[in-house]
Amino acid sequence: MSGVPVQVLPAGEHAVLVEAPGLAEVLALAVAVRAAVARGGAPWSGVTDVVPAARTLLLVGDRLDPAPVADAVRTLAAVVHADASTPTDGDLVEVPVRYDGPDLDDVARLTGLTAGEVVAAHTGTPWRVAFGGFAPGFAYLVGGDPRLRVPRRDTPRPSVPAGSVGLAGEFSGVYPRASPGGWRLVGTTDVVLWDAEREPPALLRPGGLVRFVAVDG
Structure with missing residues (x-):
């Protein structure tokens, strides 16, 4: 188009x-x-x-x-092409993840995949940082495996631990700090998403790419 x-x-x-x-x-x-x-x-x-x-x-x-x-x-x-081939304009960041999230089995059930296939799908395709929101350092990631599109939880958790990796709709994301949330949690990471002493403070910035890497617990 x-x-x-x-x-x-x-x-x-x-x-x-x-x-x-x-x-x-x-x-x-x-x-x-x-x-x-x-x-x-x-x-x-x-x-x-x-x-x-x-x-x-x-x-x-x-x-x-x-x-x-x-x-x-x-x-x-008037001359921009908006399609899946739109290039990115940022760096690639690798995020190591322990796939130990409490909703991993639910995501498998909702998608018809096994837990191992969910992990493979989440790590198999780079995600694009679309935009930030709701908390400093939080990035809405898009462009992952379309099989991983799942609805938010019916009842949000009152507190999601910092470093939780989640899925909701077309998005994936990492909670930079403890906060309420209704995303399906599939794993955890120790990566610091927001550091006021770092330049720039946000690790994930719009236009960049993120690749999740599975690591042992």
Whole structure:
């Protein structure tokens, strides 16, 4: 498919909010916008941050002029290809996981796979960091094995331990800290997702890739 239909709205004096039909379109447009910003030149030189979400893309910057940036986004969106082959624009991060999660057997039952096949599917395909949300360091990961799409739990847990690796819908993710949550937990990791003393603090950033690696408990 060629071209992404968008609605571009001003968001204050120095930001632009782009509304797109879905996540695939947002991710494709984010790659194109980041590439344009990296090349520089007007009006992209005023953009300092590109923030994707499930259906929107926020462009911000202290020197961003909303009107010309909005026009540039519309022009760029008209030639963007939003499909599964959209390239990534970040690093690959390997996350070691002990597949000892309390919902592993439930995921196997829901998908018709064995527990071992769930692990193989989760580790067999790189996941893409789509966007962050709900807690510092949490990343919504997409693009994994489609057989792993499972619903959230009917009853969320009041507390999910930090490092828990979960599945929900089309997403996978790692809880950066203890918090309530309704995702299906398949494993745990010791990787630190958020460290305020690290630069940048978030280990997983939009546009990058994540590969889960099974390790012994």
